[in-house]
Amino acid sequence: MTKEAGIIGYGAYIPIYRIKACEIGKIWGNYNGHVPIMEKAVAGIDEDLVTISVEAAKYAIRRAKIDPKEIGAVYIGTESKPYAVKPSGTIVAEAIGATPLVVTADFEFACKAGTEAFQACIDHVLSGRIKYAMAIGADTAQGRPGDQLEYTAASGGAAFIFTKRSNKTLAYCEGAVSFVTDTPDFWRRAHEHYPMHAERFTGEPAYFYHIINSVKTLMENMGLKPSDFKYAVFHQPNTKFPVKVAKKLGFTMDQIKPGLLSPYIGNCYAGSSLVGFAATLDVANPGDRILLASYGSGAGSDAFSFVVQDIILEKRNPIPSVRDMIGVRKYIDYSTYVKFRGKIRA
């Protein structure tokens, strides 16, 4: 019996709307061009977490070439649930045709909720109870008007279908580590529209401490070093943090470049590292080893080591790549952005 779980299909979805960071800066008196990213993806007025998840899931199913009725679990990691009480997973499972014999749940752990879903799916398929399990990380992140987060809080997500490793899986997971502490760097209280954060405290004791420890522990457990990985994907709250944490851990720009998307789409929270992972799978070749390290405020980091398999080359076309989706875009101004994101309240 195989002891490894593999990915049989994946899909990402990025909304077509973009707002330039300098357009946001212009509104709030930041004319000096010091903005954390170039532009971010914005959900359209008829999009939300559920619609983004469904689009990503449909691409994943097309790539997996499986009957959605065989999917036994649909887990969504997010902090943008459209309902406070009513699962998003049931809507997604119904839309992709996986109901009714399916377990669904919405996972919450800030930006690492998507990789929390990974952990559950991997264990489900390895237990043998479920043949295919889908993990989705997606968000329509909100930043308080005028706050630093408003420059980066973006929309997007990715879906991955896990099953036991075989010659039909496009990559398999050879190891995973979770590193979690109670670190209050970012939060949103019940009934509040926007999150609060501890400004620079979100850096060293939060993002860097947790990612560095999860990745170092993973590499120690597996006897691996940074040069053993062809690619690495880190959570991307801005452009600076993933580049800096890669350097601290000994990874190069060439290793992180394919999955470094925050300059172009912003931080889609629970979808951030997963969309980067999908973009990396888009260009990876059989035998490549990929490090995936999420970060979720509150706080924790999940680190995974995946090895790409031969069939990935057959699973690319005709599904658009993440970079293709990023290339299809429409720019909106700040007034359209506040309408789309529901920031005008009567």
Next chain:
Amino acid sequence: MSVPRYWREIPSRYRLIGSKCVNCGKTYFPPRRVCRECGSVNLEEVKLSEQGRIITWATVYDPPRGFEKYVPYIVAIVELDDGTRIMTQITDCEPDEIQIGTRVYAVFRKIREEGESGIIYYGYKFKPLK
């Protein structure tokens, strides 16, 4: 729309499930119980194509209640690749980006919401193929 009616229509609204006459092969959306062509009651569920082309369209500036925040929006009749014709909104595009014959594909979107506290109605819309 009542919540029970929305719930009943989920298969067609979420997954484009129509009906097909086993006798003459005619497909319908929304699903019908009696074939309009041959009168047969022997119809079966069928998954319709998710791609098609615009037959005709109009831009809505004066919407029915519940659609105000989406104005202006495009409503079209799309002929799916399996021949079924369907009334739908066209999303992610402006009126000057489409014309009769434009290729479109199905996407899953919010259709409308019952205010801040009510149900959210999801379903299909179409968008141009790029």
